[in-house]
Amino acid sequence: MLQQLALRNFRNFEQLDVAVPAAGLAIVGENGHGKTNLLEAISYLALFRSIRGAKDADAVRFGAPAFHIRAHLVAPARFSSVSVGYERATKRKRAMLDGVEQERLSLAFGALPSVCFSPSDVALVAGGPSERRHFLDVTLALSVAGYLPALQQYRSALRQRNAALRIALRAGGRLAASHEASVSVWEPALAMTGGILAASRRAWCDTHRDEFSDICAAIGERLPVTLRYAGHDHVVGAPPPDDARAYQVAFDEQRAHEVRRGLTLVGPHRDDVQLALGTRDLRTFGSAGQQRTAAIALRLLELSTLQQAIGTTPLLLLDDPFAELDANRAARIFSLLEASGVGQVLLVVPREADIPRTFTRLERRAMVSGDLR
Numbered sequence: 001m002l003q004q005l006a007l008r009n010f011r012n013f014e015q016l017d018v019a020v021p022a023a024g025l026a027i028v029g030e031n032g033h034g035k036t037n038l039l040e041a042i043s044y045l046a047l048f049r050s051i052r053g054a055k056d057a058d059a060v061r062f063g064a065p066a067f068h069i070r071a072h073l074v075a076p077a078r079f080s081s082v083s084v085g086y087e088r089a090t091k092r093k094r095a096m097l098d099g100v101e102q103e104r105l106s107l108a109f110g111a112l113p114s115v116c117f118s119p120s121d122v123a124l125v126a127g128g129p130s131e132r133r134h135f136l137d138v139t140l141a142l143s144v145a146g147y148l149p150a151l152q153q154y155r156s157a158l159r160q161r162n163a164a165l166r167i168a169l170r171a172g173g174r175l176a177a178s179h180e181a182s183v184s185v186w187e188p189a190l191a192m193t194g195g196i197l198a199a200s201r202r203a204w205c206d207t208h209r210d211e212f213s214d215i216c217a218a219i220g221e222r223l224p225v226t227l228r229y230a231g232h233d234h235v236v237g238a239p240p241p242d243d244a245r246a247y248q249v250a251f252d253e254q255r256a257h258e259v260r261r262g263l264t265l266v267g268p269h270r271d272d273v274q275l276a277l278g279t280r281d282l283r284t285f286g287s288a289g290q291q292r293t294a295a296i297a298l299r300l301l302e303l304s305t306l307q308q309a310i311g312t313t314p315l316l317l318l319d320d321p322f323a324e325l326d327a328n329r330a331a332r333i334f335s336l337l338e339a340s341g342v343g344q345v346l347l348v349v350p351r352e353a354d355i356p357r358t359f360t361r362l363e364r365r366a367m368v369s370g371d372l373r
Contacts, residue, residue, distance in 0.1 A: 001344050002042065002112065002315055004072040009064035011037035012370040021363050024316075024345035026355050029367030035348035036118070038367070039317045041069050042346065045082050045112040047138065048095055048105045052120075056086045056093060065089060071112055076312045082111040106152065110142045113310055115303045118319035121295040125282055129272035136201050136273065139302045143309035147200050154193035154268070161186035161264050169262035179259065187251045190267060195243030197268040198231055205229040205273060208301050215297040218336060220329045223278045225294055231271040292325060296333055303340060313343035320349045322356075334358040 007016040012034045018025075029035050036052075040059075043051040050059060060067045070083035079097045086093045094101055095108040102108045123131050141148040161183060168179035205227055216225040250266040258265050275282040275294055282294055306314045316337070322330040334356055347359050348367070355362075366373045 001074050001077060002071055003074045005042065006068075006070040007038075007041050008068040009061040010041050010067040010069060011059055011061060013037065013041075014061060014064075014370070016370065016372065018372060020344070020346070022344065024347070024362050026359055026362040026364045027346070027348045027367050027372070028350070028352050028355075028364060029348070030350060033367045034370040035367050036319055037370075039116060039118075039319055039346060039348060042071070042112070042315065043114050043116050043317060044069055044084065045071055046110055046114050046142065048084055048093065048108065051116055057088050057091070060086065060088050073112065077112070079111055082108065084108075106148055109148060110310070112315065113142060113306055114315035114317050115299060115306060116317035116319065117296065117299050117321035119321055119324060121299060121321065122288070122292050124295045124298050125275055125286065125291040129270075132273040132275075133269070133271065135298060135302070136204065139305055140200050140204060143305050144200050146196065150193040150196040150200075153189060154197060157186045157189040157193065158264060158267065158269060161190060162262075165258055165264065166262045168259045180255065183255060183259070184251070187248060190264075191244040191247040191251065194247050194267045195245075198229075198243050198247075198271065201268065201271070201273075202229040202231075204305070208305075211304075212297055212301060215300055215336065216293055219293045219296065219332050221277075221290060221293050223290075225282065225290075225297070226276045228274045228276075229271065230274045231268065289325065289329070293329065296321070300336060300340065307340070313341050316342060316345045318345060318347040318359075320347075320354060323349075323354065330356070 001022060002020045005016075005018045005020060007013045009015075016038075018038075027035055027038065040051055040054075044059075050056070066085060066087040068083065068085040070081065072081050073079060081099065082095070082097055084093065084095045093105065095105050095111075096102065097108055097111060124135055137147075137151055141151060164179070164182040164186065168183060171179060206229070209227055212227050213225055247266065254266050277286050277290060280286075282291060286294070303314065303316070322333055325333070338358060345359060345362060347355065347362060349355055352364070355364075
Protein backbone atom coordinates (compact mmCIF):
# COMPACT_ATOMS: atom_id res chain seq x y z
CA MET A 1 0.00 0.00 0.00
CA LEU A 2 1.28 3.44 -0.98
CA GLN A 3 1.35 5.92 1.90
CA GLN A 4 3.46 8.83 0.63
CA LEU A 5 4.80 9.78 -2.79
CA ALA A 6 7.52 12.35 -3.51
CA LEU A 7 8.42 13.47 -7.03
CA ARG A 8 11.29 15.72 -8.04
CA ASN A 9 11.66 17.00 -11.60
CA PHE A 10 9.61 14.19 -13.12
CA ARG A 11 7.69 15.25 -16.24
CA ASN A 12 5.90 18.52 -15.41
CA PHE A 13 6.39 18.13 -11.63
CA GLU A 14 9.16 20.25 -10.19
CA GLN A 15 8.24 19.11 -6.68
CA LEU A 16 5.22 17.15 -5.59
CA ASP A 17 4.56 15.46 -2.25
CA VAL A 18 1.36 13.47 -1.89
CA ALA A 19 -0.10 11.67 1.10
CA VAL A 20 -2.22 8.79 -0.19
CA PRO A 21 -5.14 7.54 1.96
CA ALA A 22 -5.56 3.81 2.46
CA ALA A 23 -8.49 3.67 0.03
CA GLY A 24 -6.72 5.85 -2.53
CA LEU A 25 -7.44 9.11 -4.34
CA ALA A 26 -9.67 10.46 -7.09
CA ILE A 27 -7.83 13.23 -8.94
CA VAL A 28 -9.75 15.64 -11.14
CA GLY A 29 -8.15 17.92 -13.70
CA GLU A 30 -8.16 19.07 -17.29
CA ASN A 31 -6.01 17.30 -19.84
CA GLY A 32 -2.37 18.36 -19.97
CA HIS A 33 -2.02 19.24 -16.28
CA GLY A 34 -0.21 16.10 -15.17
CA LYS A 35 -2.78 13.50 -14.13
CA THR A 36 -1.37 10.75 -16.35
CA ASN A 37 2.17 11.80 -15.45
CA LEU A 38 1.38 11.07 -11.81
CA LEU A 39 0.18 7.55 -12.62
CA GLU A 40 3.27 7.05 -14.79
CA ALA A 41 5.51 7.97 -11.85
CA ILE A 42 3.77 5.49 -9.55
CA SER A 43 3.86 2.69 -12.12
CA TYR A 44 7.57 3.41 -12.64
CA LEU A 45 8.21 1.86 -9.22
CA ALA A 46 7.09 -1.55 -10.48
CA LEU A 47 9.20 -1.89 -13.64
CA PHE A 48 11.62 1.07 -13.38
CA ARG A 49 10.71 2.15 -16.87
CA SER A 50 7.94 4.28 -18.32
CA ILE A 51 4.64 2.50 -18.71
CA ARG A 52 4.12 4.74 -21.76
CA GLY A 53 7.29 3.50 -23.45
CA ALA A 54 9.08 6.85 -23.09
CA LYS A 55 12.85 7.18 -22.78
CA ASP A 56 14.09 8.01 -19.29
CA ALA A 57 15.65 11.24 -20.54
CA ASP A 58 12.26 12.39 -21.79
CA ALA A 59 10.77 11.96 -18.32
CA VAL A 60 13.20 14.50 -16.80
CA ARG A 61 11.55 17.91 -16.41
CA PHE A 62 12.75 20.38 -19.03
CA GLY A 63 15.94 22.07 -17.88
CA ALA A 64 16.52 19.75 -14.90
CA PRO A 65 19.55 17.43 -14.66
CA ALA A 66 17.71 14.42 -13.18
CA PHE A 67 14.45 13.08 -11.82
CA HIS A 68 13.75 11.29 -8.56
CA ILE A 69 10.73 9.26 -7.40
CA ARG A 70 10.33 8.04 -3.82
CA ALA A 71 7.49 6.16 -2.15
CA HIS A 72 6.84 5.23 1.47
CA LEU A 73 4.91 1.99 1.79
CA VAL A 74 3.02 0.18 4.52
CA ALA A 75 1.95 -3.45 5.00
CA PRO A 76 1.39 -5.66 3.12
CA ALA A 77 4.29 -4.18 1.10
CA ARG A 78 7.59 -6.05 1.33
CA PHE A 79 9.54 -2.80 1.84
CA SER A 80 8.98 0.42 3.75
CA SER A 81 10.44 2.60 0.99
CA VAL A 82 11.38 2.38 -2.66
CA SER A 83 13.01 5.08 -4.76
CA VAL A 84 14.59 5.55 -8.16
CA GLY A 85 16.65 8.31 -9.70
CA TYR A 86 17.88 8.98 -13.22
CA GLU A 87 20.64 11.40 -14.27
CA ARG A 88 20.37 12.86 -17.75
CA ALA A 89 24.11 13.53 -18.25
CA THR A 90 25.40 10.11 -17.19
CA LYS A 91 22.25 8.14 -18.16
CA ARG A 92 22.65 6.39 -14.83
CA LYS A 93 19.61 4.99 -13.09
CA ARG A 94 19.67 3.82 -9.47
CA ALA A 95 17.02 2.03 -7.43
CA MET A 96 16.94 1.82 -3.64
CA LEU A 97 14.93 -0.42 -1.34
CA ASP A 98 14.71 0.62 2.32
CA GLY A 99 17.61 2.99 1.67
CA VAL A 100 19.91 0.33 0.19
CA GLU A 101 21.04 0.79 -3.41
CA GLN A 102 20.36 -2.27 -5.51
CA GLU A 103 23.17 -3.77 -7.55
CA ARG A 104 20.77 -4.44 -10.41
CA LEU A 105 17.44 -2.83 -11.22
CA SER A 106 15.90 -6.27 -11.64
CA LEU A 107 16.39 -6.91 -7.91
CA ALA A 108 13.83 -4.18 -7.20
CA PHE A 109 11.24 -5.22 -9.81
CA GLY A 110 7.74 -5.32 -8.40
CA ALA A 111 8.61 -3.33 -5.27
CA LEU A 112 5.32 -1.42 -5.69
CA PRO A 113 3.14 -3.72 -7.81
CA SER A 114 0.44 -1.95 -9.78
CA VAL A 115 -1.89 -2.47 -12.72
CA CYS A 116 -2.84 0.49 -14.89
CA PHE A 117 -6.01 0.77 -16.98
CA SER A 118 -5.94 3.50 -19.62
CA PRO A 119 -7.54 4.37 -22.99
CA SER A 120 -4.22 3.54 -24.69
CA ASP A 121 -4.71 -0.12 -23.67
CA VAL A 122 -6.63 -0.64 -26.90
CA ALA A 123 -3.17 -1.02 -28.50
CA LEU A 124 -2.97 -4.41 -26.77
CA VAL A 125 -5.55 -5.57 -29.30
CA ALA A 126 -5.36 -3.13 -32.20
CA GLY A 127 -1.56 -2.81 -32.16
CA GLY A 128 1.13 -5.12 -33.49
CA PRO A 129 2.47 -8.32 -31.92
CA SER A 130 5.12 -6.43 -29.94
CA GLU A 131 2.34 -4.88 -27.80
CA ARG A 132 1.03 -8.28 -26.78
CA ARG A 133 4.50 -9.74 -26.25
CA HIS A 134 5.31 -6.82 -23.96
CA PHE A 135 2.09 -7.39 -22.03
CA LEU A 136 3.01 -11.03 -21.44
CA ASP A 137 6.61 -10.19 -20.55
CA VAL A 138 5.57 -7.65 -17.91
CA THR A 139 2.88 -9.89 -16.42
CA LEU A 140 5.11 -12.95 -16.26
CA ALA A 141 8.25 -11.09 -15.12
CA LEU A 142 6.30 -9.95 -12.06
CA SER A 143 4.56 -13.25 -11.36
CA VAL A 144 6.71 -16.21 -12.50
CA ALA A 145 10.01 -17.02 -10.80
CA GLY A 146 12.85 -17.28 -13.32
CA TYR A 147 11.02 -15.55 -16.17
CA LEU A 148 12.80 -12.19 -15.88
CA PRO A 149 16.36 -13.67 -15.84
CA ALA A 150 15.47 -15.87 -18.82
CA LEU A 151 14.10 -12.83 -20.68
CA GLN A 152 17.24 -10.81 -19.98
CA GLN A 153 19.53 -13.64 -21.07
CA TYR A 154 17.47 -14.26 -24.20
CA ARG A 155 17.63 -10.61 -25.25
CA SER A 156 21.39 -10.51 -24.69
CA ALA A 157 22.01 -13.65 -26.77
CA LEU A 158 19.63 -12.37 -29.46
CA ARG A 159 21.58 -9.10 -29.79
CA GLN A 160 24.83 -11.05 -30.15
CA ARG A 161 23.45 -13.46 -32.75
CA ASN A 162 21.88 -10.66 -34.78
CA ALA A 163 25.21 -8.81 -34.75
CA ALA A 164 26.94 -11.96 -36.07
CA LEU A 165 24.25 -12.36 -38.75
CA ARG A 166 24.77 -8.77 -39.91
CA ILE A 167 28.51 -9.36 -40.21
CA ALA A 168 27.83 -12.44 -42.33
CA LEU A 169 25.39 -10.44 -44.47
CA ARG A 170 27.96 -7.73 -45.10
CA ALA A 171 30.38 -10.45 -46.18
CA GLY A 172 28.07 -11.36 -49.02
CA GLY A 173 25.31 -13.32 -47.34
CA ARG A 174 27.11 -16.65 -47.71
CA LEU A 175 27.33 -18.97 -44.73
CA ALA A 176 31.07 -19.57 -44.54
CA ALA A 177 32.32 -21.87 -41.80
CA SER A 178 33.65 -18.98 -39.74
CA HIS A 179 30.36 -17.09 -39.98
CA GLU A 180 28.33 -20.18 -39.14
CA ALA A 181 30.39 -20.70 -36.01
CA SER A 182 29.98 -17.08 -34.89
CA VAL A 183 26.22 -17.31 -35.44
CA SER A 184 25.56 -20.76 -34.01
CA VAL A 185 27.56 -20.20 -30.83
CA TRP A 186 24.65 -18.14 -29.45
CA GLU A 187 21.97 -20.67 -30.32
CA PRO A 188 22.15 -22.95 -27.25
CA ALA A 189 21.46 -19.98 -24.96
CA LEU A 190 18.71 -18.73 -27.27
CA ALA A 191 17.10 -22.16 -27.45
CA MET A 192 17.24 -22.75 -23.69
CA THR A 193 15.95 -19.35 -22.57
CA GLY A 194 13.56 -19.08 -25.53
CA GLY A 195 12.07 -22.41 -24.47
CA ILE A 196 11.46 -21.03 -20.97
CA LEU A 197 9.77 -17.91 -22.34
CA ALA A 198 7.59 -19.78 -24.84
CA ALA A 199 6.52 -22.40 -22.29
CA SER A 200 5.62 -19.74 -19.70
CA ARG A 201 3.70 -17.63 -22.19
CA ARG A 202 1.83 -20.61 -23.60
CA ALA A 203 0.98 -21.87 -20.12
CA TRP A 204 -0.43 -18.43 -19.18
CA CYS A 205 -2.56 -18.29 -22.33
CA ASP A 206 -3.80 -21.85 -21.89
CA THR A 207 -4.59 -21.28 -18.21
CA HIS A 208 -6.53 -18.06 -18.81
CA ARG A 209 -8.15 -18.86 -22.16
CA ASP A 210 -11.58 -19.67 -20.76
CA GLU A 211 -11.43 -16.89 -18.17
CA PHE A 212 -10.64 -14.37 -20.92
CA SER A 213 -13.71 -15.47 -22.88
CA ASP A 214 -15.87 -15.36 -19.76
CA ILE A 215 -14.73 -11.82 -18.89
CA CYS A 216 -15.48 -10.54 -22.39
CA ALA A 217 -18.95 -12.12 -22.21
CA ALA A 218 -19.54 -10.64 -18.75
CA ILE A 219 -18.63 -7.17 -20.05
CA GLY A 220 -21.23 -7.57 -22.79
CA GLU A 221 -19.62 -9.13 -25.86
CA ARG A 222 -22.10 -11.47 -27.54
CA LEU A 223 -19.71 -13.23 -29.91
CA PRO A 224 -17.11 -15.62 -28.43
CA VAL A 225 -13.71 -13.96 -27.92
CA THR A 226 -10.71 -16.26 -27.70
CA LEU A 227 -6.96 -16.00 -27.21
CA ARG A 228 -4.22 -18.38 -28.28
CA TYR A 229 -0.45 -18.25 -28.11
CA ALA A 230 0.99 -18.33 -31.64
CA GLY A 231 4.64 -19.15 -32.23
CA HIS A 232 6.92 -20.83 -34.73
CA ASP A 233 5.53 -23.99 -36.32
CA HIS A 234 8.35 -26.09 -34.87
CA VAL A 235 7.59 -24.98 -31.33
CA VAL A 236 3.84 -24.43 -30.99
CA GLY A 237 2.25 -27.63 -29.76
CA ALA A 238 5.50 -29.16 -28.60
CA PRO A 239 5.53 -30.40 -25.00
CA PRO A 240 7.23 -27.76 -22.76
CA PRO A 241 10.39 -29.87 -22.13
CA ASP A 242 10.91 -30.03 -25.90
CA ASP A 243 10.71 -26.27 -26.53
CA ALA A 244 14.47 -25.77 -26.46
CA ARG A 245 15.07 -28.76 -28.75
CA ALA A 246 12.44 -27.50 -31.19
CA TYR A 247 14.09 -24.06 -31.33
CA GLN A 248 17.48 -25.61 -32.07
CA VAL A 249 15.97 -27.61 -34.94
CA ALA A 250 14.43 -24.39 -36.28
CA PHE A 251 17.76 -22.54 -36.02
CA ASP A 252 19.51 -25.31 -37.97
CA GLU A 253 16.90 -25.14 -40.73
CA GLN A 254 16.68 -21.34 -40.93
CA ARG A 255 20.33 -20.34 -40.45
CA ALA A 256 21.27 -19.89 -44.11
CA HIS A 257 18.09 -17.89 -44.78
CA GLU A 258 18.69 -15.75 -41.68
CA VAL A 259 22.20 -14.90 -42.92
CA ARG A 260 20.68 -13.58 -46.15
CA ARG A 261 18.29 -11.47 -44.08
CA GLY A 262 20.79 -10.47 -41.39
CA LEU A 263 18.17 -11.18 -38.73
CA THR A 264 17.04 -13.95 -36.36
CA LEU A 265 13.66 -15.07 -37.67
CA VAL A 266 12.84 -17.79 -35.12
CA GLY A 267 12.14 -17.34 -31.42
CA PRO A 268 9.70 -15.90 -28.90
CA HIS A 269 10.64 -12.38 -30.03
CA ARG A 270 8.60 -13.18 -33.18
CA ASP A 271 5.58 -14.77 -31.46
CA ASP A 272 2.14 -13.32 -30.87
CA VAL A 273 -1.07 -13.75 -28.91
CA GLN A 274 -3.87 -14.28 -31.40
CA LEU A 275 -7.20 -12.74 -30.37
CA ALA A 276 -10.26 -13.84 -32.30
CA LEU A 277 -13.86 -12.68 -32.44
CA GLY A 278 -15.75 -15.79 -33.44
CA THR A 279 -13.66 -17.07 -36.34
CA ARG A 280 -12.23 -13.67 -37.34
CA ASP A 281 -9.14 -11.80 -36.23
CA LEU A 282 -10.20 -9.27 -33.58
CA ARG A 283 -7.44 -6.85 -34.55
CA THR A 284 -8.71 -6.66 -38.16
CA PHE A 285 -12.46 -7.16 -37.86
CA GLY A 286 -13.34 -6.04 -34.32
CA SER A 287 -15.07 -2.73 -33.69
CA ALA A 288 -13.44 -0.13 -31.43
CA GLY A 289 -15.76 -1.16 -28.59
CA GLN A 290 -14.99 -4.86 -29.05
CA GLN A 291 -11.25 -4.21 -29.11
CA ARG A 292 -11.49 -2.07 -25.98
CA THR A 293 -13.50 -4.79 -24.23
CA ALA A 294 -10.80 -7.36 -25.00
CA ALA A 295 -8.05 -5.00 -23.83
CA ILE A 296 -9.81 -4.45 -20.50
CA ALA A 297 -10.23 -8.22 -20.15
CA LEU A 298 -6.46 -8.60 -20.55
CA ARG A 299 -5.84 -6.01 -17.83
CA LEU A 300 -8.28 -7.81 -15.52
CA LEU A 301 -6.32 -11.02 -16.13
CA GLU A 302 -3.09 -9.18 -15.35
CA LEU A 303 -4.66 -8.01 -12.10
CA SER A 304 -5.75 -11.51 -11.07
CA THR A 305 -2.36 -12.98 -12.07
CA LEU A 306 -0.49 -10.55 -9.84
CA GLN A 307 -2.99 -11.07 -7.02
CA GLN A 308 -2.28 -14.78 -7.06
CA ALA A 309 1.48 -14.30 -7.32
CA ILE A 310 1.96 -11.76 -4.51
CA GLY A 311 -0.93 -12.79 -2.26
CA THR A 312 -2.51 -9.35 -2.14
CA THR A 313 -4.18 -6.84 -4.47
CA PRO A 314 -1.84 -4.60 -6.49
CA LEU A 315 -2.32 -0.86 -6.55
CA LEU A 316 -5.00 -0.05 -9.13
CA LEU A 317 -4.25 2.91 -11.42
CA LEU A 318 -7.24 4.11 -13.46
CA ASP A 319 -6.59 6.73 -16.14
CA ASP A 320 -10.22 7.45 -17.10
CA PRO A 321 -10.10 4.12 -18.94
CA PHE A 322 -13.80 3.43 -19.51
CA ALA A 323 -14.91 6.86 -20.70
CA GLU A 324 -15.38 5.72 -24.31
CA LEU A 325 -17.52 2.71 -23.38
CA ASP A 326 -21.28 2.76 -23.12
CA ALA A 327 -22.74 3.00 -19.62
CA ASN A 328 -23.82 -0.65 -19.47
CA ARG A 329 -20.37 -2.02 -20.33
CA ALA A 330 -18.67 0.39 -17.94
CA ALA A 331 -20.99 -0.69 -15.11
CA ARG A 332 -20.23 -4.36 -15.78
CA ILE A 333 -16.48 -3.66 -15.72
CA PHE A 334 -16.73 -1.94 -12.35
CA SER A 335 -18.71 -4.89 -11.04
CA LEU A 336 -15.90 -7.22 -12.18
CA LEU A 337 -13.33 -4.99 -10.49
CA GLU A 338 -15.28 -5.03 -7.24
CA ALA A 339 -15.66 -8.80 -7.44
CA SER A 340 -11.89 -9.15 -7.85
CA GLY A 341 -11.33 -7.41 -4.53
CA VAL A 342 -10.26 -3.82 -5.23
CA GLY A 343 -7.64 -2.50 -2.84
CA GLN A 344 -5.99 0.92 -3.03
CA VAL A 345 -7.05 2.96 -6.10
CA LEU A 346 -5.72 6.06 -7.83
CA LEU A 347 -8.32 7.30 -10.28
CA VAL A 348 -7.78 10.29 -12.59
CA VAL A 349 -10.63 11.89 -14.55
CA PRO A 350 -11.17 15.24 -16.30
CA ARG A 351 -14.41 16.11 -14.44
CA GLU A 352 -15.95 15.23 -11.09
CA ALA A 353 -19.01 13.93 -12.91
CA ASP A 354 -16.75 11.30 -14.49
CA ILE A 355 -16.00 9.64 -11.14
CA PRO A 356 -17.82 6.28 -11.25
CA ARG A 357 -20.29 5.61 -8.47
CA THR A 358 -18.09 2.70 -7.38
CA PHE A 359 -15.33 5.14 -6.41
CA THR A 360 -17.23 8.07 -4.93
CA ARG A 361 -15.80 6.98 -1.55
CA LEU A 362 -12.32 8.14 -2.61
CA GLU A 363 -10.92 11.41 -1.29
CA ARG A 364 -10.87 13.99 -4.09
CA ARG A 365 -8.06 16.29 -5.14
CA ALA A 366 -7.68 18.69 -8.06
CA MET A 367 -4.67 18.69 -10.39
CA VAL A 368 -3.76 22.13 -11.75
CA SER A 369 -0.51 22.69 -13.67
CA GLY A 370 1.31 19.93 -11.84
CA ASP A 371 0.02 20.90 -8.40
CA LEU A 372 -2.43 18.93 -6.28
CA ARG A 373 -5.01 21.04 -4.45
